[in-house]
Amino acid sequence: MTDQVFGKVSKVVCVGAGYVGGPTCAMIAHKCPHVTVTVVDMNKDKIAEWNSDKLPIYEPGLDEIVFAARGRNLFFSSDIPKAIAEADLIFISVNTPTKMYGRGKGMAPDLKYVESVSRTIAQYAVGPKIVVEKSTVPVKAAESIGCILREAQKNNANLKFQVLSNPEFLAEGTAMKDLANPDRVLIGGESSTEGLQAVAELVRIYENWVPRERIITTNTWSSELSKLVANAFLAQRISSINSISAVCEATGAEISEVAHAVGFDTRIGNKFLKASVGFGGSCFQKDVLSLVYLCESLNLPQVAEYWQGVINVNNWQRRRFADKIIAELFNTVTDKKIAIFGFAFKKNTGDTRESSAIHVMKHLMEEHAKLSVYDPKVQKSQMINDLAAVTSADDVTRLVTVETDPYAAARGAHAIVVLTEWDEFVDLDYNKIHDNMQHPAAIFDGRLILDQKALREIGFRTFAIGTAPDQAYNLFGTAGY
Numbered sequence: 001m002t003d004q005v006f007g008k009v010s011k012v013v014c015v016g017a018g019y020v021g022g023p024t025c026a027m028i029a030h031k032c033p034h035v036t037v038t039v040v041d042m043n044k045d046k047i048a049e050w051n052s053d054k055l056p057i058y059e060p061g062l063d064e065i066v067f068a069a070r071g072r073n074l075f076f077s078s079d080i081p082k083a084i085a086e087a088d089l090i091f092i093s094v095n096t097p098t099k100m101y102g103r104g105k106g107m108a109p110d111l112k113y114v115e116s117v118s119r120t121i122a123q124y125a126v127g128p129k130i131v132v133e134k135s136t137v138p139v140k141a142a143e144s145i146g147c148i149l150r151e152a153q154k155n156n157a158n159l160k161f162q163v164l165s166n167p168e169f170l171a172e173g174t175a176m177k178d179l180a181n182p183d184r185v186l187i188g189g190e191s192s193t194e195g196l197q198a199v200a201e202l203v204r205i206y207e208n209w210v211p212r213e214r215i216i217t218t219n220t221w222s223s224e225l226s227k228l229v230a231n232a233f234l235a236q237r238i239s240s241i242n243s244i245s246a247v248c249e250a251t252g253a254e255i256s257e258v259a260h261a262v263g264f265d266t267r268i269g270n271k272f273l274k275a276s277v278g279f280g281g282s283c284f285q286k287d288v289l290s291l292v293y294l295c296e297s298l299n300l301p302q303v304a305e306y307w308q309g310v311i312n313v314n315n316w317q318r319r320r321f322a323d324k325i326i327a328e329l330f331n332t333v334t335d336k337k338i339a340i341f342g343f344a345f346k347k348n349t350g351d352t353r354e355s356s357a358i359h360v361m362k363h364l365m366e367e368h369a370k371l372s373v374y375d376p377k378v379q380k381s382q383m384i385n386d387l388a389a390v391t392s393a394d395d396v397t398r399l400v401t402v403e404t405d406p407y408a409a410a411r412g413a414h415a416i417v418v419l420t421e422w423d424e425f426v427d428l429d430y431n432k433i434h435d436n437m438q439h440p441a442a443i444f445d446g447r448l449i450l451d452q453k454a455l456r457e458i459g460f461r462t463f464a465i466g467t468a469p470d471q472a473y474n475l476f477g478t479a480g481y
């Protein structure tokens with residue numbers, strides 16, 4: 001019988017206290033009171049926020065779990081060496097953004113943070129450690145991590161490492177629900193005796209609350225690839241429905257009716273068929289581009305081109321929506337006030353990474369529109385920084401104001417543009433809003449959340465993604481297409 005190299009896990013450490021590391025570890029601490037969980041980060045300010053009353057990220061249900069477990073079996077620290085030395089199992093949950101320089105610029109994920117953590121683990125580890133890739137990485141990334149760790153093993157016989165892949169599938173805004181009740185947990189590892197032992201230890205953690213049949217174990221490369229593929233398939237569904245939204249606008253078919261009818265087929269399914277102004281968020285674009293780059297590197301240009309199409313449609317949808325706004329505002333938005341409702345990439349999050357709002361606003365700013373933005377969760381400084389990054393600080397100062405209520409944002413505006421599907425936008429007093437706007441007043445619904453008919457009865461001109469212009473109610477033609 002082979003000795004058990006990896007004992008029962010009682011100390012878990014997560015390097016990276018971001019959108020994934022924080023919520024995931026809070027859930028592990030909540031569900032496994034016998035395990036001590038420490039989340040570390042090189043960003044000391046972020047750790048201070050995790051230790052404060054105001055956590056650095058907003059997720060429904062997160063505060064309650066963190067406040068209950070913090071100081072009991074959940075800790076946030078910047079002492080990375082100490083945490084690594086004491087850990088039985090270490091999650092690597094650092095960012096893997098699209099590389100913005102050198103080889104693979106604009107396509108490949110930047111793995112410098114993952115490598116840096118691997119080197120830190122190699123430096124400070126004592127005894128056996130299970131190292132778990134939580135970050136989304138290209139196929140074979142575990143091999144690079146393993147190579148760095150094996151080097152440390154050569155100089156210290158007490159060190160033992162096994163690298164596992166355990167990608168995260170939570171979505172922002174529903175992270176706590178997704179973590180508490182995941183469709184599946186995926187764990188990839190080596191089929192060696194030590195590899196299987198390490199996988200079994202990670203399974204044991206999740207088994208505290210996830211039914212065993214929902215914990216899938218595969219080889220390492222299948223696990224790494226499955227994460228990229230899952231995101232690519234999800235993004236592909238949105239680009240598919242968005243491409244059809246343009247056909248609807250040109251024909252009189254209704255995108256929500258088409259999505260409903262198509263999604264009723266159980267083979268297709270009804271989720272992720274909501275037409276929109278384009279998908280945003282830190283991962284879909286990054287991970288599809290990572291898959292495209294991987295395919296190019298593997299000399300599979302047809303596969304790369306196929307997935308690149310998902311990104312192309314997304315960019316086109318954002319541009320198409322901005323062009324529609326300009327066309328319907330009589331082909332000029334210069335100096336016109338336009339209210340922007342929503343800046344986050346989806347509702348129930350303050351995250352703005354790759355938000356479609358940034359791209360649509362950029363297009364409107366290029367036409368010198370004056371934009372007045374309201375979002376219930378995004379800080380003003382965040383909006384200013386995001387917009388300045390794609391235009392210029394001068395343009396932002398000249399053209400953008402940020403309001404703390406939607407009525408102020410819409411006052412005196414020629415149009416309202418809905419870019420995030422916040423529930424509160426549905427229940428606003430649109431009679432009052434209409435009274436205080438320039439007339440004719442228009443609403444462009446990029447999220448299909450508003451009652452178009454009711455708005456037209458108030459007197460608005462309306463446009464919604466995937467909805468044909470209704471000549472009986474509004475003046476929109478097909479200009480701009």
Ligand SMILES: NC(=O)C1=CN([C@@H]2O[C@H](COP(=O)(O)OP(=O)(O)OC[C@H]3O[C@@H](n4cnc5c(N)ncnc54)[C@H](O)[C@@H]3O)[C@@H](O)[C@H]2O)C=CC1
Nearest residue numbers: 016017018019020041042043094095096113116135136168
């Ligand atoms: N945001 C999401 O909803 C999801 C993200 N993912 C993946 O999870 C990974 C992490 O994503 P997020 O949590 O959103 O990123 P994030 O940017 O919110 O957090 C990453 C954290 O890692 C820290 N960090 C970077 N290098 C470090 C180092 N060498 N030592 C210590 N700390 C370091 C950063 O300071 C930052 O706080 C990415 O690979 C992403 O693709 C996967 C599923 C969902």
Ligand SMILES: O=C(O)[C@H]1O[C@H](OP(=O)(O)OP(=O)(O)OC[C@H]2O[C@@H](n3ccc(=O)[nH]c3=O)[C@H](O)[C@@H]2O)[C@H](O)[C@@H](O)[C@@H]1O
Nearest residue numbers: 168169170171172238272273274276279280281283345346
């Ligand atoms: O790897 C990741 O980071 C995560 O990426 C997505 O999660 P997230 O980006 O947080 O949010 P989604 O709900 O997937 O929405 C992404 C974007 O697509 C848009 N969307 C979503 C669904 C839809 O039907 N239509 C649509 O336009 C959303 O508004 C948003 O802008 C995946 O859903 C998660 O499973 C994955 O773990």
